[in-house]
Amino acid sequence: MVHAPVLIVVTLLLAAFIVPLLYRKLPVAQVVFLLGIVISSIFSIRMAFLVLREGTLTYYLGGWLPPYGIEVVADAFGAYASLVLALISLPISYFVVFAPKEVNTPARYMALILLLMAAMQGMVLAGDLFNLFVFIEICSLSAIAIIAVKGTRDSIEASFRYLVLSALGSGGILFAIALIFMITGHLNMGYVRESLAVTASLYPLNILTALAFIFVGFSVKAAIFPLHVWLPEAHSNAPTASSALLSGLVVKAYLVAFIRIMYMVIGTELFVALPLRPILLILAACAMLVGSTFAIVQNNIKRMLAYSTVAQMGYIVLGLGLFSQRALEGSILHILNHAITKSLLFLAAGVIIKQTGTNRLSDLKGMGRKMPFTFAAFTVGSLSMVGIPGFAGFVSKLYLALGALDIGQIIFAALILVSSLLNATYYFPIVVNAFFGQTEATHQGSDPRKSVMAPLAVFALAVVFMGLFPSVVMPLVRQAAGLLQP
Amino acid sequence: MDRFLNPMALAVFLPLLLAVAIYILEQRSWRIRNGLAVASAGISFILLATYLGDVRSGAVIVLELPNVLPPLGLSFRLDYLSMLGGLVVTGVWFLVSVYATEYMIKEHAKKRFYPFLVLTLAGAVGVMLSADLFTFFLFFELMSLSAYVLVVHEESPEAMRAGYKYLIMTIIGGLALFFSIIAVYEMSGSVAFVPGGYLTQGGLLANLAFIGFLVGFGIKAGIVPFHVWLPEAHPVAPSPASALLSGVMLKTGVIGLIRVTHQVFTIDLVRNSNWNTVMLVFASVTIVLGSAVAITEDDIKRRLAYSSIGQMGYILLGIGLLQERAMVGAIFHIFAHAVMKSALFLTAGAVIYRKGKRSVKDWGGIGREMFPTMVVFTIAALSMIGIPPLIGFVSKWELSLGALDNRGYAFVGLLLLSSLMNFVYYFPIIQNAFFGNRKHGEKALNIEAAPAMLVPMIVLACFIVFTALVPGNFALDLARKAAAQLFLYK
Numbered sequence: 001m002v003h004a005p006v007l008i009v010v011t012l013l014l015a016a017f018i019v020p021l022l023y024r025k026l027p028v029a030q031v032v033f034l035l036g037i038v039i040s041s042i043f044s045i046r047m048a049f050l051v052l053r054e055g056t057l058t059y060y061l062g063g064w065l066p067p068y069g070i071e072v073v074a075d076a077f078g079a080y081a082s083l084v085l086a087l088i089s090l091p092i093s094y095f096v097v098f099a100p101k102e103v104n105t106p107a108r109y110m111a112l113i114l115l116l117m118a119a120m121q122g123m124v125l126a127g128d129l130f131n132l133f134v135f136i137e138i139c140s141l142s143a144i145a146i147i148a149v150k151g152t153r154d155s156i157e158a159s160f161r162y163l164v165l166s167a168l169g170s171g172g173i174l175f176a177i178a179l180i181f182m183i184t185g186h187l188n189m190g191y192v193r194e195s196l197a198v199t200a201s202l203y204p205l206n207i208l209t210a211l212a213f214i215f216v217g218f219s220v221k222a223a224i225f226p227l228h229v230w231l232p233e234a235h236s237n238a239p240t241a242s243s244a245l246l247s248g249l250v251v252k253a254y255l256v257a258f259i260r261i262m263y264m265v266i267g268t269e270l271f272v273a274l275p276l277r278p279i280l281l282i283l284a285a286c287a288m289l290v291g292s293t294f295a296i297v298q299n300n301i302k303r304m305l306a307y308s309t310v311a312q313m314g315y316i317v318l319g320l321g322l323f324s325q326r327a328l329e330g331s332i333l334h335i336l337n338h339a340i341t342k343s344l345l346f347l348a349a350g351v352i353i354k355q356t357g358t359n360r361l362s363d364l365k366g367m368g369r370k371m372p373f374t375f376a377a378f379t380v381g382s383l384s385m386v387g388i389p390g391f392a393g394f395v396s397k398l399y400l401a402l403g404a405l406d407i408g409q410i411i412f413a414a415l416i417l418v419s420s421l422l423n424a425t426y427y428f429p430i431v432v433n434a435f436f437g438q439t440e441a442t443h444q445g446s447d448p449r450k451s452v453m454a455p456l457a458v459f460a461l462a463v464v465f466m467g468l469f470p471s472v473v474m475p476l477v478r479q480a481a482g483l484l485q486p
Numbered sequence: 487m488d489r490f491l492n493p494m495a496l497a498v499f500l501p502l503l504l505a506v507a508i509y510i511l512e513q514r515s516w517r518i519r520n521g522l523a524v525a526s527a528g529i530s531f532i533l534l535a536t537y538l539g540d541v542r543s544g545a546v547i548v549l550e551l552p553n554v555l556p557p558l559g560l561s562f563r564l565d566y567l568s569m570l571g572g573l574v575v576t577g578v579w580f581l582v583s584v585y586a587t588e589y590m591i592k593e594h595a596k597k598r599f600y601p602f603l604v605l606t607l608a609g610a611v612g613v614m615l616s617a618d619l620f621t622f623f624l625f626f627e628l629m630s631l632s633a634y635v636l637v638v639h640e641e642s643p644e645a646m647r648a649g650y651k652y653l654i655m656t657i658i659g660g661l662a663l664f665f666s667i668i669a670v671y672e673m674s675g676s677v678a679f680v681p682g683g684y685l686t687q688g689g690l691l692a693n694l695a696f697i698g699f700l701v702g703f704g705i706k707a708g709i710v711p712f713h714v715w716l717p718e719a720h721p722v723a724p725s726p727a728s729a730l731l732s733g734v735m736l737k738t739g740v741i742g743l744i745r746v747t748h749q750v751f752t753i754d755l756v757r758n759s760n761w762n763t764v765m766l767v768f769a770s771v772t773i774v775l776g777s778a779v780a781i782t783e784d785d786i787k788r789r790l791a792y793s794s795i796g797q798m799g800y801i802l803l804g805i806g807l808l809q810e811r812a813m814v815g816a817i818f819h820i821f822a823h824a825v826m827k828s829a830l831f832l833t834a835g836a837v838i839y840r841k842g843k844r845s846v847k848d849w850g851g852i853g854r855e856m857f858p859t860m861v862v863f864t865i866a867a868l869s870m871i872g873i874p875p876l877i878g879f880v881s882k883w884e885l886s887l888g889a890l891d892n893r894g895y896a897f898v899g900l901l902l903l904s905s906l907m908n909f910v911y912y913f914p915i916i917q918n919a920f921f922g923n924r925k926h927g928e929k930a931l932n933i934e935a936a937p938a939m940l941v942p943m944i945v946l947a948c949f950i951v952f953t954a955l956v957p958g959n960f961a962l963d964l965a966r967k968a969a970a971q972l973f974l975y976k
Contacts, residue, residue, distance in 0.1 A: 383631075386657070387664075388627055388631065388660075389623060389624045389628075390628065395555070398664075398668065401664070401665070401668050402671065402672065405668060405672040405691075410694065413665060413668065414665065417661040417662075420661055421657060421661060424657045425654075428653060428657075429650075432646075432649070432650070432653070436635075436638045436641050436646060436649070437646050438641050438642065467555075468555060469554065469555075471553060471556045
């Protein structure tokens, strides 16, 4: 039996418990923190290779077989999501350790990040609904905590709003799980699905209610329009590394869990039969347009990036709604591409705010000449978000647009174009004003030291690499998309 | 690995590498920087020229890199059309780079200018040599976006405004192309340029794809009404950049249209869907409006920019006539206009550089003070008007014959009218320069442009005069063969 799937989570949890004990010896805590992330990432990468070669891995905790034992299922989709989480968390963790401190309790902060990572990895690998819910709860609480840990008035207010809405979402999901348990008598996803095939027609109302609650619950957590209202405040008031984690990974982990419930529990046949796809399409379209429109009018760099995340989540949901093979591939690929790009942008924004002391976009005119490297990294991220060929974002848009045309939805292909144009209208002026024009820079600032810039460089190179050679992850993406097809 | 070590791959990727090299090395010495900038275009030119014999005798050289950006992949091809386009791009670029080494001495931010100059070259060469729509699009965006840095080089508020317009129009054009390309892929499962074309089926998606191509390429080529960025952006750029924008980069738009109408869509589909009529209407409006507005412009570079719009109308006309003879004219005009318009922008740049005079009213007596420069200007302007035996005449001749073959008498009239308007806006400049007087109280200053600026202009002038005179006109030969190949499959 391959232990990798469970070791990913266990390593992170273990590190999460050790790190706070070492709060007096910060350097040791940092080493443990990095080791935890690195080791679990190695397991994650190994698991991805295994899944690619041998297909779905299942792991029975303690050797207890389902339906009573706990099952961990690493199928192509789960392995892919786990890989994304692992790869993105590496540079961000490095940034947490080496960037100037933004929080007063670094050991606590690192422990929370480890807990968050463990919860997310658990969420995308869990094979039964109860553990899924547990990990969702841990994830929600630690996500809220890494916002509040900054300790400013704004961040606590934002995290409180997030807490309330998130708790409502959790309640919804729990209720839905209870409804499903009521009908089927199982919590293991595979058994639930088998049982649903028989019982779904007997209790249609229960299933519909459960679906509605799952949908709304995850909508809140994954910030799917119009339940995204907590996101801009939460993501923009968090410490830099938290913003990158929240926007890059957390919202997507919830979406991944949602997708897994859809095909592993509800079954794609039912998903396609119900009018869920039109709803997803409409919500995605609104998210793309409204998110971008709000982003245009922002003057706070991190709020702008947060609204951009709302719009970009729309892309992923769009692919889900279109549901053709290529659209799903685009959607799944965008989970990775947006994670890289948005992490890059949030880290760059954090560095800019730290070095210049301002978060207003209007104050950044001419700053590109003083901080060429940071703004170059920001430019790479912007080009990817707009979807310029040769950068990561373009590839996912290509697949999404092709997927839209595959099922004759020209209007949604056009929507992607309009959204790209909107993205350009808020990303490019920042870049242009930073590097060009005669206005003198009003703020002091310079590129930070090399160790702080390293994660930015890694993300920027990754954006270009994924833009030119997406073929490195495509086999896994294709398999994952294949799982979702009925 | 040897796929990357043949001259063609080098011609495409060397400028890309050199752009990076220049960025790194320019910290050390400006001599190395200038040398590399000139060399990048020169080497590409020589590498492409080594294939000239093969291509003229009918060989097609192909380079495929399917692993980059699947599912579409990259591919390059040298046929008659890409040979001509590639030589025009690299040749003109080389001459302009030489000129720039002198012209840019007075300018700021040279460290930014040269890497992006070479990066733009990389894009333009890639566009010309690409063998499928997707590769074309990739390099097209690279070229367009790096050219933004050249457009806003002055960083004056005026330049920033023009640059913003350019950027937004470029993005809109890029998105239109993106849509059309995926539509083509959706309809046919391929995006390659195949002689004779492969899309035979009309319909909504095909129509939308054509509109996308027309908008995307039209924006780049400055076709009315998509031209609005052009008269702003070309004049504010430094003169070498203006020469490249007007002389070289506009051509990528029309090359794209030629490829699309003949090697993606079949010619029958273009005709049956009446897209050629659409192109002819746009061409006519562009020719008349471009030339007419040029007359009213006082700023020399704005006048030249509007003149470019009119001239691009000629090429679109040649494409829209769907007729082999007219296509010869259109393709030859890609070469001819590149040479003429870059010569004009370079001479205008030399005058601005030496005298700081942008308004043509102030050009009185300049012909006596900067005699060789103004002789080059005169030759290029006469060629624009269409005086035989200069190259501008050759393209108009072929275009007119093509129009007559289709009984398009109106189009011949249009060409004549346009020639007349060209005369109206170029001739007073020449007359004033040689026979006019300086402004009252202004002293004569006999300062000719420096050799590094003068020599490229004179070389361009030689091309204008001698291309049509010497036997074995390689440009016309390539244009004829390219057109013949395009119409082989009708």
